[in-house]
Amino acid sequence: MEVEIKIPLNTQNSQKQIIKNLIKKLGKPISQVIQKDCYFQSPIENFWDTDRALRIRDTIFPSKTILSELTYKGPKQGDSLKIREELNVKIRNSKTVYLILERLGFYHFKTINKSRISWKYDLMTISFDVVENLGQFLEIELLQAKKSMDIEFIKKKIISMVKDLIPDWDGKEERKSYLELLILKEKFKE
Numbered sequence: 001m002e003v004e005i006k007i008p009l010n011t012q013n014s015q016k017q018i019i020k021n022l023i024k025k026l027g028k029p030i031s032q033v034i035q036k037d038c039y040f041q042s043p044i045e046n047f048w049d050t051d052r053a054l055r056i057r058d059t060i061f062p063s064k065t066i067l068s069e070l071t072y073k074g075p076k077q078g079d080s081l082k083i084r085e086e087l088n089v090k091i092r093n094s095k096t097v098y099l100i101l102e103r104l105g106f107y108h109f110k111t112i113n114k115s116r117i118s119w120k121y122d123l124m125t126i127s128f129d130v131v132e133n134l135g136q137f138l139e140i141e142l143l144q145a146k147k148s149m150d151i152e153f154i155k156k157k158i159i160s161m162v163k164d165l166i167p168d169w170d171g172k173e174e175r176k177s178y179l180e181l182l183i184l185k186e187k188f189k190e
Helices: 012-026 094-103 151-165 178-189
Strands: 002-009 031-041 053-060 066-073 082-084 086-091 107-121 124-131 135-142
Touching: 002 151, 012 107, 012 124, 012 151, 031 094, 031 178, 053 094, 066 094, 086 094, 094 107, 107 178, 124 151, 124 178, 135 151
Parallel strands: none
Antiparallel strands: 002 082, 002 135, 031 053, 031 107, 053 066, 066 086, 107 124, 124 135
């Protein structure tokens, strides 16, 4: 299960300050990577309508090592934070899996490119994302969330972390995925 909060970062000063705060509070990042997320649409149903997603993610490390995974995301649950089922499987060759999905009738729908700097703290991953054509975001995700966990406790823990990292945070969060945000942005351009 995925439990996360995503904060859009609007001003250059706050972004620099957040990275300084992250380094000051959490130390050196555990990773700095480029991620390429290829999203697919089903031949049977419209994932946009059912609030589900199927993607292949290639994570590219500075050493040029590439780790790939296939991910299914279920519909969002609740009305705060972003809570949804997430199933991941590591794959050796994303190009082959891409072709398998195409042969089964799935088609490549959209690609999201981003750079990500990440830290680990307690049971959380804290990421500073720069998303192509969308901007910059702070994302805090609880690792290994289980359905039996107390969502209110998790929410308080995550929000406490956000307030610690962004003292002047206005409480606004983004429940939409990067894919949803990009699609909506493109629709408004039309």
